[in-house]
Amino acid sequence: MMRIIRTVLQIIILYIFHYIGVFIVEFTNLPLPPSVVGFILLFxxxxxxxxxxxxxxDGASFLIGFMLLFYIPPVIGIIEYPQLISVNGMILIGAVIISTLFTIYLTSMLSQIIEKKEINSRNKKISEAKEEVENV
Incomplete structure (x- = not known):
């Protein structure tokens, strides 16, 4: 039960960042999607x-687990509009695939950098705690 509450609260935190992005985009007329602005702020x-x-x-993991549901409407759209499978459609699909792969690559690189910083920070705290124990 506590895990469910924690997950819901974490999803609320993510939504707060999204709505801060909405506010910033509407207030400043930035030509960016509000979700991108919110995630930049979160980053x-x-x-x-x-x-x-x-x-x-936990909240982010929960949302990522349901991400596949967000891909169903585009697939149905492709089925509904066969003209997307023309030459221009194939170019568009290629651009989407390349940009998706680039995004995945960039995200993995950034998450590895963040993970290394977390591990270094954790190791630094452990070594500082050991030094304190040795000095006592």
């Missing part, structure tokens, strides 16, 4: 350690 907060990964990990 900055994670880098600055204002928000710990543990504060959003």
């Amino acid at each position: 900055i907060c994670l880098l600055m350690n204002w928000i710990k990964v543990e504060m959003i990990r």
